Amino acid sequence: MLAQRGHAWLLHGPSGLGQYGLAVALAQAWLCDQPTADGACGTCHSCHQFEVRAHTDLVVLMPETAMMALGWPLGEKAQADIDDKKRKPSREIRIDAMRDALEFAQRTSGRGRGKVMLVYPAERMNQVTANALLKTLEEPPGDMRFVLATEAAHQLLPTIRSRCQGAHACVAGTGAGPAWLQEEGVPAAAATALLRAAGGRPEDALRLHRGGLDAQAWSRWPKALARGDMATVADWSPAQAVEAMQKLCHDLMAVQAGAAPASSTRATCRPPRRCPR
Ligand SMILES: [Zn+2]
Structure with missing residues (x-):
């Protein structure tokens, strides 16, 4: 440039x-x-x-x-x-x-x-x-x-x-994003999961990290939600919970239409076999 x-x-x-x-x-x-x-x-x-x-x-x-x-x-x-x-x-x-x-x-x-x-x-x-x-x-x-x-x-x-x-500006793949996040102080173990949670957008991933999002909890929460278990998301602020649900809805629709999920893994996006009572 x-x-x-x-x-x-x-x-x-x-x-x-x-x-x-x-x-x-x-x-x-x-x-x-x-x-x-x-x-x-x-x-x-x-x-x-x-x-x-x-x-x-x-x-x-x-x-x-x-x-x-x-x-x-x-x-x-x-x-x-x-x-x-x-x-x-x-x-x-x-x-x-x-x-x-x-x-x-x-x-x-x-x-x-x-x-x-x-x-x-x-x-x-x-x-x-x-x-x-x-x-x-x-x-x-x-x-x-x-x-x-x-x-x-x-x-x-x-x-x-x-x-x-x-x-x-394009969404980063798995290349430079995690390395940049580590330079900004995100632990290596969490960087990739946070980047995924943010749909591949490094600055958003850093914002999630600074907002206290636990990368492990992120990967677990869709299944927990499907079981009716709200413990994983109990500490999230309303804004965080709404953002997470919007992302999950987006990904469920994407997967249904045969596309790749943006913020979740394919495994977490599988709809439950039957709805929890
Ligand atoms: Zn100069």
């Missing part, structure tokens, strides 16, 4: 596959003073500015709730309004933030390596905000690059999608 040209990239695919992390890494590499084929160097002045989230040539457009959760600073006025309880943090990308970003796009780059706009989750732009971005994508200022990341590309304006080069 680094070696390819193109001023605007759209990183898309289902949730849990790291589009946000990839967008951040790409933005940092574009701005880095000494980028390598693998990405940003991590040591130059630009990388330092990026890592402390104070890069003068980077503008980040996210819903304010997401910026706060991911540790990005809000603009002075927005922060003051929220501190003074004049309004709540926005759950979508605000048109004011987009206007500021477009003004930034017209300025000269401070460090001479161009400027970058990062938009995530890109589907959280409303019609007005998306149209404002579209105009800039159509006539980009010379040294501006864009990276949009989304887990719901179908909700974007088709004209925005067609203005960007696309990179589709």
Whole structure:
């Protein structure tokens, strides 16, 4: 992706596959003073500015709730309004933030390596905000690059999608996923089972691990449920239990239709011979 040209990239695919992390890494590499084929160097002045989230040539457009959760600073006025309880943090990308970003796009780059706009989750732009971005994508200022990341590309304006080069994140097989999970502190014995529970999506698997999901309990619970034994799921939160049941229903239908289950094993997806009384 680094070696390819193109001023605007759209990183898309289902949730849990790291589009946000990839967008951040790409933005940092574009701005880095000494980028390598693998990405940003991590040591130059630009990388330092990026890592402390104070890069003068980077503008980040996210819903304010997401910026706060991911540790990005809000603009002075927005922060003051929220501190003074004049309004709540926005759950979508605000048109004011987009206007500021477009003004930034017209300025000269401070460090001479161009400027970058990062938009995530890109589907959280409303019609007005998306149209404002579209105009800039159509006539980009010379040294501006864009990276949009989304887990719901179908909700974007088709004209925005067609203005960007696309990179589709795919569900990992058994290759890199477990190794990455182990690097993040998941025990080796649980990594593969958690990845399966998350339908092959590494970030979702890590979220399940951090939420306290026991990988062994996951593989046992469909059969336990079929027996009417609720002990395995007794400690799950309602949200975890609903998510688990949605996944099981999906997999039972998949298996019935002759497809492979996404989050369970084939053995756990066999319907019981007769219903428990
Ligand atoms: Zn660097």
